[in-house]
Amino acid sequence: MKFLCVPCDTPMKLQTVGPPEGGSLSVVYSCPECGYEMAMLTNAYETQIVQSLGVRVGPDIGGGASTRLRAEGASAGLAEASAEAGAAEPTKCPFPAMIPATEGARSGQADEPVPVRWTSGAEARLANIPAFVRPMARTGIERFARERGALEVDEQILDAAREFFGM
């Protein structure tokens, strides 16, 4: 979809994307010639058309104007996944809400396991994988680390896990 400023006959540029609200996005475009602004407000169906493609609307500038499209039903899962990744950038993956049991299993443990820290390098590797796999990967790696007496997951632990499981 493209927008044209008719008086200027100039293509409009995307300025901001408001966070999804009630399944709707507010996408603001402006004309670089006359500065006229207009907003495209999507309904839930239009939002989901793009969301289903697994893409994001807006320039990738670290979560500012860039907003990952998502439907109401996935909001909680996405929020968890973003917080879980420890990154400011919203997740690129629209599927974490499909994995409800994993999060539940993590928080529902009667005996809280010893906390395990993640180094920035290991965290970056974790953040680089699809969000729907991330919670399970984190849980499994932390268990692997604990079983070896490590309270920190670094890249050596990740590589050791790969080696151990023959990957």
Next chain:
Amino acid sequence: MKGYHDIVGDGGSGILEQVAGQRTRIADGLAGVRHLVAVGSGKGGVGKSTLTLHLAGALRARGLRIAILDADFNGPSQARMAGVQGALFVPGRHKVALPRTRNGIAVFSMGSLVPESEAIEFESAAHGESHTWRATKEFALLGEILGAFEWGAIDLLMFDLPPGAERTVQYADFLGPRTSFLLVTIPSEVARGVVARSVAALSKGPNRLLGYVENMSGYYCRDCNAIRPLFVSPLGAEALAKAAEPSGLEIPCLGTVPFDPELSRHCDTGIPLAALPETPVGRALDNVAQQLLDSLESTSSASAHAPRELRPG
């Protein structure tokens, strides 16, 4: 006034570029995969998943490097059968390493991530509208999996497809002409009719149809060490056999595989047959694996783009 095609770019939404980027990631991720084979049918319950796993096992036993992608997202069974339920997913430097079976087959299955007691849900904008988005979301998920996991340099990636003749064609369209198809049927006219429909649909596209396997072609009775009939046609066995050709399965038959309750037990308990036992079923699976390999090799020799031999690993 300018028209759509007069304007370069999309003003900053970047959606087309992202979709193109997804395609590139998928192509890059599969660049090291020598053969892509989708195991489908159109009909459900004919043993696609079982055959996929055991053909993979037979080929692995020949030293080939094999991966399985369980593309049946709504009814994933490979995780249980391959023994990778709850397997560890390890983040690599750029992608995710895949769990492996004991005999070294890499397996992705949603069954490794979602317990069998949980439904796999794709969110929808409104109640009663999930059908509108379902296929799009499933294929977006397939794209994400193809682009995000380490398939590496392997000889064969097998896709275990969901049932549905129309879905089979959708997978062919999504996976592209590099993917060859192996269809599975059983000796019943109903199943053959559905598979024939899949053959007819796939024949309109560019994907190669390697052939079909007739699964559950009798059952192996351990007591009498013989193959006994499992499906009895009112027309008689001969008429049923003859009916295969006129019904439209005009593709090579790569073999017949009898049903074996022992094989079924292995699948339920997640014990992949590392070495196929010396039974008629084991020999049948091994024979189909060889036929599949020969068929793939004949494809390779006919293709100027794939001159390499299959490499043991």
